[in-house]
Amino acid sequence: MMKVTKILSVAATMLAVAPIAAQAEDTIKIGFVGAFTGALAPYDQPTLQGVQLAVDQINKAGGIDGKFKIELITRDMRSETAQSAVMTQEVIDQQVNVLLSPCDVDPSVAAGQIAQAAQIPTIAPCASTPTLPGIVGDYMFANYTADNLQATALAYFAQKQGYKNALILLSRDTPYTEKLPLYFAKAFENKGGKIAGTVEFKMGQQDFSAEVTKIKGISPAPDVIMTAAYEPDFPAFIKQLRSAGIKTPVLGSDGIDSPTTLGLGEVAEGVVFSNAGYPSEGSSLAKFNADFKAFFKQDPSAVYTATGYDVIKVIEAAIKADGDKLDGPSIRDAIDNLENVQVATGTITYKGMNRVPLRVVALNRIVNGQKTHVEDIVPNGADVPPAE
Amino acid sequence: MALLDIERLTVRYGAIQAVQDAGLSVAQGEIVTLLGANGAGKSSLLNACMGLVPLAGGEVHFDGHLISAERTEAIVRRGMTLTPEGRRVFPSLTVQENLEIGAAASRDLRQKSKMQREEMYALFPRLKERFQQLAGTLSGGEQQMLAIARSLMSEPRLLLLDEPSLGLAPNIVDQIFDIIASLRRRGVTILLVEQNAELALDVADRGYVLASGRVVLSGKPAELRSAGLERVYLGAA
Amino acid sequence: MEFFLQQFLNALALGGTYALLGLGLAVVFSVLGLINFAHGELMTLTGYGIFYALLFGVPYPLALIIGVVLATGAAILMERVAFRPVRNSSGTTMLLTSFAVSTILHILFQNLISARPKAIAVPNSLTGAVAIADMQIGVIQLLSILVTAVSLLALTLFLRRSLLGIAMRAAAEDFNVARLMGVNANLVISTAFGISGVLAGIAGILWLFQRGSVDPLMGFLPVLKAFIAVVLGGLGSLSGAVIGGFILGFIEVGLRAYLPDGVLAYRDAISLTLVILVLFFWPQGIVARREAVR
Numbered sequence: 001m002m003k004v005t006k007i008l009s010v011a012a013t014m015l016a017v018a019p020i021a022a023q024a025e026d027t028i029k030i031g032f033v034g035a036f037t038g039a040l041a042p043y044d045q046p047t048l049q050g051v052q053l054a055v056d057q058i059n060k061a062g063g064i065d066g067k068f069k070i071e072l073i074t075r076d077m078r079s080e081t082a083q084s085a086v087m088t089q090e091v092i093d094q095q096v097n098v099l100l101s102p103c104d105v106d107p108s109v110a111a112g113q114i115a116q117a118a119q120i121p122t123i124a125p126c127a128s129t130p131t132l133p134g135i136v137g138d139y140m141f142a143n144y145t146a147d148n149l150q151a152t153a154l155a156y157f158a159q160k161q162g163y164k165n166a167l168i169l170l171s172r173d174t175p176y177t178e179k180l181p182l183y184f185a186k187a188f189e190n191k192g193g194k195i196a197g198t199v200e201f202k203m204g205q206q207d208f209s210a211e212v213t214k215i216k217g218i219s220p221a222p223d224v225i226m227t228a229a230y231e232p233d234f235p236a237f238i239k240q241l242r243s244a245g246i247k248t249p250v251l252g253s254d255g256i257d258s259p260t261t262l263g264l265g266e267v268a269e270g271v272v273f274s275n276a277g278y279p280s281e282g283s284s285l286a287k288f289n290a291d292f293k294a295f296f297k298q299d300p301s302a303v304y305t306a307t308g309y310d311v312i313k314v315i316e317a318a319i320k321a322d323g324d325k326l327d328g329p330s331i332r333d334a335i336d337n338l339e340n341v342q343v344a345t346g347t348i349t350y351k352g353m354n355r356v357p358l359r360v361v362a363l364n365r366i367v368n369g370q371k372t373h374v375e376d377i378v379p380n381g382a383d384v385p386p387a388e
Numbered sequence: 389m390a391l392l393d394i395e396r397l398t399v400r401y402g403a404i405q406a407v408q409d410a411g412l413s414v415a416q417g418e419i420v421t422l423l424g425a426n427g428a429g430k431s432s433l434l435n436a437c438m439g440l441v442p443l444a445g446g447e448v449h450f451d452g453h454l455i456s457a458e459r460t461e462a463i464v465r466r467g468m469t470l471t472p473e474g475r476r477v478f479p480s481l482t483v484q485e486n487l488e489i490g491a492a493a494s495r496d497l498r499q500k501s502k503m504q505r506e507e508m509y510a511l512f513p514r515l516k517e518r519f520q521q522l523a524g525t526l527s528g529g530e531q532q533m534l535a536i537a538r539s540l541m542s543e544p545r546l547l548l549l550d551e552p553s554l555g556l557a558p559n560i561v562d563q564i565f566d567i568i569a570s571l572r573r574r575g576v577t578i579l580l581v582e583q584n585a586e587l588a589l590d591v592a593d594r595g596y597v598l599a600s601g602r603v604v605l606s607g608k609p610a611e612l613r614s615a616g617l618e619r620v621y622l623g624a625a
Numbered sequence: 626m627e628f629f630l631q632q633f634l635n636a637l638a639l640g641g642t643y644a645l646l647g648l649g650l651a652v653v654f655s656v657l658g659l660i661n662f663a664h665g666e667l668m669t670l671t672g673y674g675i676f677y678a679l680l681f682g683v684p685y686p687l688a689l690i691i692g693v694v695l696a697t698g699a700a701i702l703m704e705r706v707a708f709r710p711v712r713n714s715s716g717t718t719m720l721l722t723s724f725a726v727s728t729i730l731h732i733l734f735q736n737l738i739s740a741r742p743k744a745i746a747v748p749n750s751l752t753g754a755v756a757i758a759d760m761q762i763g764v765i766q767l768l769s770i771l772v773t774a775v776s777l778l779a780l781t782l783f784l785r786r787s788l789l790g791i792a793m794r795a796a797a798e799d800f801n802v803a804r805l806m807g808v809n810a811n812l813v814i815s816t817a818f819g820i821s822g823v824l825a826g827i828a829g830i831l832w833l834f835q836r837g838s839v840d841p842l843m844g845f846l847p848v849l850k851a852f853i854a855v856v857l858g859g860l861g862s863l864s865g866a867v868i869g870g871f872i873l874g875f876i877e878v879g880l881r882a883y884l885p886d887g888v889l890a891y892r893d894a895i896s897l898t899l900v901i902l903v904l905f906f907w908p909q910g911i912v913a914r915r916e917a918v919r
C-alpha cells in the first residue's frame with residue numbers, strides 16, 4: 001500500500017510539474033523527426049549525435065543567448081515517409097519552436113508540409129536536393145551542401161585539370177544519384193567542357209561489368225568519369241572499372257566520404273571527391289571533431305555529425321539575431337537573413353539564397369588510402385545550375 | 389504382453405472425429421488385419437501409432453513402452469514402421485537410394501545397409517534389375533514392392549502395411565500377398581490394413597473391423613466372416 | 626563477338642552468385658516449405674564477422690572462414706530458436722516469423738554495431754584482372770565463377786553420396802515418409818539451415834568483395850534476387866534454384882549490355898516482365914514443370 005501511494009504521489013508531482021516546465025519561458029523546443037532505424041539511419045544517426053553535442057554545449061554555457069535552454073524532442077520515423085508525417089504531428093502537438101526533418105527529400109517534404117501549415121520553421125539537416133525548400137514553402141530550409149552547389153565545385157575542378165571530355169555515370173533511382181551528375185554536366189558544359197557519354201546503373205546492382213564494358217567502348221575515351229554513386233555501388237564500380245584496365249580519373253561526390261572508400265586500396269587511389277568540409281589543422285571542423293571525440297569517446301563516423309551540429313548553430317544564430325523571439329515567423333525571417341554564420345564545417349549563408357544555403361565545398365583526394373585536402377571552393381552563385 | 393497395444397485411441401482433425409476410443413492389439417509373430425470402408429479411420433489409426441498425427445486421446449504401447457508421445461523417428465528406431473498408403477516412394481531418388489534411406493534408422497555402418505540391400509534384392513529381384521532407375525519411373529507394382537522393401541530395411545519387428553494392394557492388377561496383388569506370407573515366415577509381425585477383405589482374412593490370424601472410427605467387430609477370420617462382415621463392411625469382394 | 630563473350634562471362638559471374646543465394650533459400654524451402662527472408666541477414670552477419678575478425682588482427686583467410694562459420698552457426702541457431710517452435714504452424718506464420726527475425730536483426734545491427742557501413746578492405750591481389758585472349762576478366766569475377774562451381778559440385782556430391790544428403794533429398798520430397806524411414810527430422814532441418822548458412826556466407830563474401838563494406842541492410846537486395854531465382858526455377862527444386870539464378874544473371878546483364886540508353890531506366894521492369902513471362906509458360910517454375918511431366 002505504501003508503495004502504491006508513493007508511486008501515485010510521484011506521478012502526481014510529475015503531472016503537476018510537466019506543464020509548468022513546458023511553458024517555462026527559458027526553453028526552446030527543437031523537434032527532430034529522424035530516421036534512427038531503417039535505410040536512412042546511416043545519415044540520421046550521425047546527424048543526431050552532432051545535434052546532441054551542440055545542444056549539450058549550448059545548454060552547458062547557459063543556453064542560447066544565455067537565456068534559452070534547448071529541449072530536444074526526438075521521434076524515429078523508421079525511414080518511412082508516412083511515419084514522418086505522423087511523428088511530425090506528434091512533435092508539433094508538443095509545441096516545438098523549430099523542427100528538424102529526416103535525411104531525405106520525400107520524408108522531409110512530408111514533415112515540412114505539416115510544419116509549414118503550423119508556421120514552424122523546419123530545417124532539413126542533410127537532405128541535399130536543392131528543390132526541397134521550394135516544394136514545401138517558405139518555412140522550409142535546407143542545411144546541407146546542395147547537389148547543384150557540389151556539382152559546380154566539381155566542374156570547376158575538372159576544368160582546372162584541363163579535362164575536355166567527361167563521362168557521367170548516373171542512376172535514376174534517387175534525385176541525388178541522378179541530378180548531381182546532370183548538374184555537373186551542365187556546369188561543366190557551361191565552362192566549355194564536353195559530355196562524352198552518359199552511362200546508367202541501378203542502385204545496389206553490385207555488378208558493374210556491363211557498364212564497364214560499355215565505358216570501354218566509348219570513343220573518344222573520356223578524360224574523366226564523374227558519378228554520384230555511393231556505397232555499395234561506388235566501390236563495386238571502381239573496382240570493376242580498374243580491373244578492366246581503365247585508368248581514367250574519377251570524380252565523386254560526398255556520398256563516398258566514408259571509411260569504405262579509403263579502405264578500397266589501389267583502385268581508389270587518386271579519386272577526387274567533394275564534401276562539406278575538410279578538417280585542416282586549426283579549422284573549425286578539426287575542433288568539432290576533437291570536441292566530438294571528447295564527448296562521445298569515439299571519432300565521428302561521418303560528416304553528418306558536423307552538419308547536424310551546424311543546424312543547431314544556425315538556430316542559435318537566428319534567435320540571437322531576431323532579438324530572442326521564439327515565434328515561428330520571427331525565427332523564419334531571421335534564418336532567411338543569416339549571413340556568414342560560423343558553424344562546424346565553416347561558414348553558412350542563407351541571405352539571398354532562397355533557403356538553400358551557400359556553404360563551402362571541400363575537395364579531397366585519396367592518396368595512399370588517406371583523405372588529403374585539395375582545396376575549398378565557394379562556387380559563384382551565377383555558375384550554379386538552377387535547381388530542377 | 390502384446391507387441392503392440394492400442395487403448396482408447398482417439399484422433400481428431402478439427403471437428404472431424406476420425407478415430408474414437410479404438411482398442412487393438414497385435415502379438416509377436418501375428419498377422420492382424422484391420423478392415424473398414426473408405427473413410428473409416430484406418431489410415432488415421434496407423435498414422436497416429438507412428439506419431440504422424442497427434443492423438444486426441446488414448447495410449448499406444450509398443451514392446452511394453454508407452455510411445456504415444458514419441459517422435460516418429462524414435463518409434464522407428466524401436467522397431468515399428470509403416471508402409472504408407474499410396475506407396476509414396478521418393479520419386480526422384482533411385483531405387484537404390486530409396487533403400488538406403490530405409491536403413492537411415494540403423495546407426496550401423498553402411499556395410500550392414502549394403503547386406504540388407506542385397507537381401508531385399510533377393511526378395512524382390514525386379515528391384516535389383518532397376519536399382520539405378522528413378523523410383524518415380526517404376527510401375528505401380530514395382531513401386532509397392534520398393535515401398536515394402538524400403539520399410540524392411542530398418543529391420544522392423546512390427547510392420548504396419550496400409551493398403552498394399554491399392555490400385556494394383558490382380559496378379560500383382562497376388563505377388564504382394566505372397567510377399568506378406570513370406571515376411572511372416574521371416575518372423576516379421578504385421579498389422580495389415582486392406583480393402584480387399586477376402587485376401588486379407590486369408591493371410592491373417594485375427595482381424596478387426598473399423599466403422600466410423602470405432603472398432604465394431606474383432607476375432608478370428610472365420611468368426612468375422614460368419615458375423616456377416618458384409619453388413620458392416622461393404623467393401624468386401 | 627568480344628563484347629558478347631565479355632558480357633557472357635559477366636553474366637556467368639553474376640548468375641553464379643545468384644545461384645548460390647537461391648540455393649540457400651531453396652535448401653530450406655525444400656525441407657520446410659519456408660522462404661527464409663532472414664537469409665540475407667546471414668550474409669550481413671558474415672560481413673560483420675569478417676569485419677570484427679580483421680579488427681582483432683586475425684589473418685585474412687581465417688577471417689573469411691570465421692565469417693562463414695558465423696553465418697552457419699547463426700542459421701542453425703535461427704532454426705532452433707525461431708522456426709522450430711512454429712514448425713507445425715501454417716506457412717504464413719513461418720513466413721511472418723522469418724520477416725520478424727530479419728527485422729530484429731536489422732535493428733540489432735543498427736543499434737549495437739552501427740547504421741553506417743563498416744569498411745572491409747579487400748586485398749589488392751583480388752582487384753586486378755586476368756587477360757584471356759582480348760578480354761579482361763576481373764579476379765573477383767573469376768573467383769565468383771570458380772567458387773560457385775566448387776560449391777555446387779561439393780553440394781551435389783554431398784546430396785548424392787552421403788546418407789544425410791540422400792535423406793535431405795528424401796525429406797524434400799516427402800517429409801513424413803522420410804521420418805517413417807527413421808530419418809531424424811531435426812537433424813535434416815538443422816542440416817538444411819546449416820547448408821543455407823554456408824551458402825549465404827560464401828555468397829556474402831563474394832558480395833562483400835565487390836562492395837567493400839558491410840551495413841545493416843546489406844542482405845535485403847540479395848535475398849530479393851534469390852527469391853526471384855527460386856521462383857523462376859521452381860519452388861523447392863534445388864537444381865531449379867541454380868538454373869533460376871543463372872537465368873536471372875543472364876537476363877540482367879543482357880539487358881544492361883544491349884538495351885538502348887533511353888529505356889535503360891525500365892531495366893528492372895523489363896527483367897521482371899521477362900520473369901513473369903517465364904512463369905506464364907511454366908507456372909510451377911522451370912524445373913518443377915519437367916518433374917511434373919514425368
Ligand SMILES: Nc1ncnc2c1ncn2[C@@H]1O[C@H](COP(=O)(O)OP(=O)(O)OP(=O)(O)O)[C@@H](O)[C@H]1O
Pocket residue numbers: 401404405406424425426427428429430431432433473
Ligand atoms: N489430414 C486430414 N485432415 C482432415 N481430415 C482428415 C485428414 N485425414 C483424414 N481425414 C478424415 O478422417 C476420416 C478418416 O480418414 P482415413 O484416411 O483415416 O480413412 P481410411 O479408413 O484410411 O480410408 P481409406 O480406406 O479411404 O483409405 C475421413 O473422414 C477423412 O476425411
Ligand SMILES: [Mg+2]
Pocket residue numbers: 430431432473
Ligand atoms: Mg486409408
